[in-house]
Amino acid sequence: MVDAVVKPQGTPAPKTNRIGLTLADYKGAPSTLCDGCGHDAITSQIIKACYDLGVSPHMVAKMSGIGCSSKTPAYFLSQAHGFNSVHGRMPSVATGVAMANKNLQILAVSGDGDTASIGLGQFCHIVRRNVPMVYLVENNGVYGLTKGQFSATAEKGAKLKSGVQNELQSIDLCGLAIELGCGFVGRSFAGDPKQLVALLKAAMSHKGTAVLDVISPCVTFNNHEGSTKSYKYAKEHEIPLHELGYVPFFEQITVDYEPGSVQEVAMHDGSKLTLKKTERNYDPTNREKAAATIVEANQNKQFLTGLLYIDESKNSFTDVMHLEDHPLATLPAEQTRPGKEVLQEIMKSLM
Amino acid sequence: MKTLAADSAQKTNQGKIINDFSIQVATVNGSGSQSSNTVLMRSIFQMGIPVSGKNLFPSNIAGLPTWFTIRVNKDGWVARKKEIDILVAMNPQTAIDDVKALRPGAICVSPVELNLNKIRDDVQHYLVPFTELAAQASDNIKLRKLLTNMIYVGVVAELLDIDQAEIDVAIGRQFEGKGKAIDLNLAAAAKGREWTKANLKKEDAYYVERMNKTAGKIIIDGNAAAALGCLFAGATVVTWYPITPSSSLCETLSDYMEEYRVDKKTGKASYAIIQAEDEIAALGMALGAGWAGARSMTSTSGPGISLMGEFTGLGYFAEIPTVIFDVQRVGPSTGMPTRTAQADLISAYQLSHGDTKHIVLLPGSVEECYSLALEAFDLAERFQTPVFVLSDLDLGMNNWMSDPFKYPEKPMDRGKVLDKDQLEKLGKFERYRDVDGDGIPYRTLPGTDHPLAAYFTRGSGHNEKAAYTEKSEDYINLMERLDKKYQTARKYVPKPVLHLSKDAKVGIVAFGSSDPAILESVDQLKSASMPVSYLRVKALPFTEELRKFVEQHDRVYVVEQNRDRQMRDLITLEMPDLATKLKSIRHYNGLPVDARSVTDAILEQER
Ligand SMILES: Cc1ncc(C[n+]2csc(CCOP(=O)(O)OP(=O)(O)O)c2C)c(N)n1
Ligand code: SF4
Ligand SMILES: [Mg+2]
Numbered sequence: 042m043v044d045a046v047v048k049p050q051g052t053p054a055p056k057t058n059r060i061g062l063t064l065a066d067y068k069g070a071p072s073t074l075c076d077g078c079g080h081d082a083i084t085s086q087i088i089k090a091c092y093d094l095g096v097s098p099h100m101v102a103k104m105s106g107i108g109c110s111s112k113t114p115a116y117f118l119s120q121a122h123g124f125n126s127v128h129g130r131m132p133s134v135a136t137g138v139a140m141a142n143k144n145l146q147i148l149a150v151s152g153d154g155d156t157a158s159i160g161l162g163q164f165c166h167i168v169r170r171n172v173p174m175v176y177l178v179e180n181n182g183v184y185g186l187t188k189g190q191f192s193a194t195a196e197k198g199a200k201l202k203s204g205v206q207n208e209l210q211s212i213d214l215c216g217l218a219i220e221l222g223c224g225f226v227g228r229s230f231a232g233d234p235k236q237l238v239a240l241l242k243a244a245m246s247h248k249g250t251a252v253l254d255v256i257s258p259c260v261t262f263n264n265h266e267g268s269t270k271s272y273k274y275a276k277e278h279e280i281p282l283h284e285l286g287y288v289p290f291f292e293q294i295t296v297d298y299e300p301g302s303v304q305e306v307a308m309h310d311g312s313k314l315t316l317k318k319t320e321r322n323y324d325p326t327n328r329e330k331a332a333a334t335i336v337e338a339n340q341n342k343q344f345l346t347g348l349l350y351i352d353e354s355k356n357s358f359t360d361v362m363h364l365e366d367h368p369l370a371t372l373p374a375e376q377t378r379p380g381k382e383v384l385q386e387i388m389k390s391l392m
Numbered sequence: 393m394k395t396l397a398a399d400s401a402q403k404t405n406q407g408k409i410i411n412d413f414s415i416q417v418a419t420v421n422g423s424g425s426q427s428s429n430t431v432l433m434r435s436i437f438q439m440g441i442p443v444s445g446k447n448l449f450p451s452n453i454a455g456l457p458t459w460f461t462i463r464v465n466k467d468g469w470v471a472r473k474k475e476i477d478i479l480v481a482m483n484p485q486t487a488i489d490d491v492k493a494l495r496p497g498a499i500c501v502s503p504v505e506l507n508l509n510k511i512r513d514d515v516q517h518y519l520v521p522f523t524e525l526a527a528q529a530s531d532n533i534k535l536r537k538l539l540t541n542m543i544y545v546g547v548v549a550e551l552l553d554i555d556q557a558e559i560d561v562a563i564g565r566q567f568e569g570k571g572k573a574i575d576l577n578l579a580a581a582a583k584g585r586e587w588t589k590a591n592l593k594k595e596d597a598y599y600v601e602r603m604n605k606t607a608g609k610i611i612i613d614g615n616a617a618a619a620l621g622c623l624f625a626g627a628t629v630v631t632w633y634p635i636t637p638s639s640s641l642c643e644t645l646s647d648y649m650e651e652y653r654v655d656k657k658t659g660k661a662s663y664a665i666i667q668a669e670d671e672i673a674a675l676g677m678a679l680g681a682g683w684a685g686a687r688s689m690t691s692t693s694g695p696g697i698s699l700m701g702e703f704t705g706l707g708y709f710a711e712i713p714t715v716i717f718d719v720q721r722v723g724p725s726t727g728m729p730t731r732t733a734q735a736d737l738i739s740a741y742q743l744s745h746g747d748t749k750h751i752v753l754l755p756g757s758v759e760e761c762y763s764l765a766l767e768a769f770d771l772a773e774r775f776q777t778p779v780f781v782l783s784d785l786d787l788g789m790n791n792w793m794s795d796p797f798k799y800p801e802k803p804m805d806r807g808k809v810l811d812k813d814q815l816e817k818l819g820k821f822e823r824y825r826d827v828d829g830d831g832i833p834y835r836t837l838p839g840t841d842h843p844l845a846a847y848f849t850r851g852s853g854h855n856e857k858a859a860y861t862e863k864s865e866d867y868i869n870l871m872e873r874l875d876k877k878y879q880t881a882r883k884y885v886p887k888p889v890l891h892l893s894k895d896a897k898v899g900i901v902a903f904g905s906s907d908p909a910i911l912e913s914v915d916q917l918k919s920a921s922m923p924v925s926y927l928r929v930k931a932l933p934f935t936e937e938l939r940k941f942v943e944q945h946d947r948v949y950v951v952e953q954n955r956d957r958q959m960r961d962l963i964t965l966e967m968p969d970l971a972t973k974l975k976s977i978r979h980y981n982g983l984p985v986d987a988r989s990v991t992d993a994i995l996e997q998e999r
Contacts, residue, residue, distance in 0.1 A: 070859075099845060102684070102838045115848055115860070122838035124683060125850040126676070127702050133673035137680025137688065140629045140664040142839050145684070163676075166669040365660045369628040370685030370837060374804050376662050377626030377687070379652045381799045384624065387648075388796040391610035 059095035059291060067092045069116040074109055079231035079257030080179050084116045086234050087148070090241040091118060094289055102138050102145045106131040106160060109186045110152035110179035110257070129160030132167035139172045142368035143359040146245065147174035154184040157193040157212045168221040170358040171249035175241070178214055178252070181259035182270035189262030200267030215349050216335040218252040219328060224355040225251035226331070227348045230275050231258065236346060239285040243348065246308035249357040256344070275344060282323040282347035286315035309353050316348065325351050409597045411441050411466035413477035415548065418490045419541070420483050422454025427566050428541035429460040432548060433791065434565065435558040436464055437611060440603040444470035445791045446984065451636065451729040457486045466603060470793060471909035472984040478598060480544050481508060491515065499596050501547055516596050520547055525587055529580045539580040546584020551592070552600050556585065610796050614787035617758040617797070618717060619645035621765025622689055623652065624800055629681035629688040630665040631674040633696060636729045637785040638719035641691040671696035675703040675716065682714040683849060685809070685837035687769050691717035694727065694736055697743065704778050705744025706851040708874070711824070711833065713772035713807065720784040722982050731982030732785035734904055735954035738962065740780045741932055747871060751881050752780040752932040756907035758792045764930070766800050767886060773807035775881055776835060786984040787905040808834045815842040823847040823858040824870065831877030878933060885931035888938060893923040898998065899945035901938070903929040903959060905984065906951055912987035913994070920995060929959070934966050942970045949994055951977045953985055
């Protein structure tokens with residue numbers, strides 16, 4: 042687009058989004074991670090996604106566990122409440138937050154250690170409950186913060202810097218999430234901002250647990266030759282399942298596609314996801330196919346990215362709990378303390 | 393007629409011992425005896441006579457021995473009584489041991505085929521053909537087993553002279569809405585009664601006689617009482633993981649919530665109850681909810697408390713309100729899951745690594761399970777910290793008489809929470825700053841629409857602005873403020889209950905479910921010409937009354953139900969200068985403490 046208007050002298054007013062905020066309004070404290078860390082690249086896309094969507098920062102609750110990745114909520118959306126909890130237990134804390142205030146948009150960041158090892162149980166249960174939240178795993182195949190030990194997502198055969206080889210099978214969090222009945226499962230790469238930002242936006246439009254497993258290279262401990270989570274390896278091996286587009290509910294754009302070349306998925310908040318097909322012709326609404334595709338890709342050492350599975354029809358945990366419309370946290374006492382006559386009635390029944 | 397009273401305190405009235413004895417029913421768990429025992433206890437209660445019931449049960453679903461003990465006491469003593477006066481020995485597995493354990497002169501009701509009279513002839517036996525009577529009561533073999541239980545109720549009722557009308561009322565209540573069961577049980581009780589009338593000659597001194605001491609009283613267990621406290625405290629997020637003896641707290645709460653906290657029109661709930669995947673998750677959820685502003689709670693027992701360590705430290709350090717009920721059982725490890733103890737005191741008080749100390753409330757009655765539950769939520773939100781309520785199996789799972797609970801008079805104290813308007817007015821907000829000098833900072837809730845509202849919560853080092861720090865002075869500043877906050881709590885927590893005796897040189901300090909036994913022991917000591925004063929601690933941190941009490945007495949016996957003298961040690965740490973005055977009496981065999989044991993232990997050391 043060409044800017045035809047001649048700007049007045051002085052600094053131009055920064056661009057704002059639909060709620061009048063600038064991109065800077067979505068930033069956080071300066072990152073303290075290593076230069077070039079994949080986690081920082083993801084942080085930038087979270088900021089962009091929230092800005093583009095016009096998310097109200099005060100309605101976001103940023104949640105995390107412990108790890109380099111779990112530190113990142115401090116680096117975006119400084120106007121949102123954040124909670125850096127304990128190692129592997131973020132899902133339970135997030136569940137409590139979701140119950141206390143169902144109007145909050147929960148944006149959770151975890152690591153592969155935080156999720157696939159110490160937190161595997163809580164990960165399974167949050168997916169099982171389908172607590173509304175974005176569950177982002179910044180997956181680098183190692184424990185960054187404790188200086189580079191293998192995590193449970195490291196591929197068999199992957200090598201540490203020291204040359205130590207991983208002899209164990211890896212846990213595929215996307216495959217697991219699908220098995221557990223997750224309604225939104227995506228995989229991406231910190232080095233693929235375009236796809237990542239579309240997936241993030243779609244995840245935020247999903248009403249249950251949206252799991253995003255994002256390969257996020259640890260430049261300090263796992264970016265060497267022999268690593269399967271390095272920038273180089275991921276770039277060389279990434280196979281996008283489709284070209285992702287996201288049309289938010291507040292933009293009524295229609296694009297003409299060649300018939301049959303694009304699959305549209307309607308999100309429950311009125312947004313639209315467009316999946317431009319590749320020769321693979323992948324359909325992310327087929328659960329069995331999705332599971333099989335992941336197994337096959339892992340066998341063939343392929344790095345598939347994109348929206349692996351989506352089902353917008355599932356009830357979320359807040360639906361299942363039949364919660365009051367008003368957040369439980371701030372219900373007035375009249376609604377949470379039954380009257381005197383109730384106590385009297387109960388006392389009588391015990392006499 | 394010869395007096396058979398074992399306890400010299402048992403007063404006889406023309407050879408009769410009226411309203412002062414204990415009954416023990418020995419059965420097999422899962423046999424349905426619970427209903428019969430409740431009927432027996434209730435019918436005595438309905439006659440206006442103070443009673444208490446204790447269920448000694450195995451950690452098993454069916455087939456293992458279980459004992460139910462009813463204490464009938466005209467003076468209102470409701471603690472466990474050491475001696476059994478009347479045994480109903482229905483369990484062949486334990487009958488021989490049960491009858492051997494009786495003191496000479498006690499009563500034993502048993503099935504005739506067990507031949508218990510051959511085991512001992514110095515107890516008063518009543519042999520009853522239960523099998524035959526049950527066969528007459530029903531053709532259905534399965535039913536016969538159940539009805540046998542109600543037949544012994546009839547036998548005991550006749551022997552003790554329990555009003556048939558009260559038995560009928562109690563049966564009607566127990567099987568409410570199940571007409572057929574009511575009829576069958578009424579008939580079974582009547583059968584037992586009639587057979588006894590026709591075939592047994594009363595040869596003992598035990599009788600019940602109508603009194604007027606239970607009118608207007610309720611019977612409830614401590615877990616249900618605590619659940620009521622949570623209901624009226626306005627708890628909104630409740631999380632738990634099943635464990636004996638705490639499960640019934642959240643299960644009962646769930647029933648009450650469904651009844652009273654669901655909007656009848658919309659069907660929407662003003663609460664969420666979540667059965668978590670484990671106790672770590674249960675506390676994580678409670679903390680997440682507390683952080684976001686809900687009145688949250690969880691309930692567990694020893695093993696769960698151990699799992700909650702890390703999260704409790706987070707709650708303390710990051711200052712997040714929640715309430716944790718610990719219905720204590722015997723530990724360590726799995727321990728004896730269906731026996732009672734007070735051995736989590738120190739672990740709850742200091743739960744987590746690092747320097748931590750928590751507010752711990754110590755209910756001593758079912759009424760306090762209710763009222764301290766209410767109080768716990770106020771304290772948690774006022775002090776922005778996890779608050780423990782330490783109940784135990786004896787209090788939590790046994791039935792106790794009580795005055796009806798009072799409706800909360802105070803409005804809820806939601807603590808120092810700043811909303812949008814207050815933020816606007818203040819123009820400044822620092823999450824961890826001690827603005828008021830009481831160590832308690834202000835907080836905001838996520839979702840508050842003001843640019844100043846947001847802050848970042850972390851379990852890592854943080855300064856007053858909630859920013860990450862590794863600076864020594866920031867850490868010390870924070871830890872000192874947390875300590876100051878804890879000191880402030882001394883003025884807010886419930887004060888101890890004092891029973892001062894004139895001229896008493898000796899004092900007793902106890903807490904929790906020991907209370908009824910101690911009250912009775914104080915009375916027994918008085919009868920033995922030894923006046924003692926008694927202070928019951930209701931909370932940690934200690935309040936100034938405790939120090940005064942210890943100062944006022946020459947010797948202070950700290951009575952507690954654990955091996956390691958945990959309360960005595962905490963008091964010693966609190967007032968090392970008075971430590972030499974402290975003596976210890978422990979009772980930790982898994983059974984509730986009884987008055988006689990305490991009295992004897994004190995007399996032994998004092999004489
Ligand atoms: C209970 C507990 N055990 C161990 C640790 C130490 N620890 C901190 S971060 C971490 C691993 C983090 O790995 P990951 O989640 O993959 O995050 P990354 O640093 O790689 O982003 C471990 C083991 C801890 N904080 N808590
Ligand atoms: S150690 Fe690795 S994961 Fe941690 S900040 Fe550095 S590059 Fe990132
Ligand atoms: Mg990692």
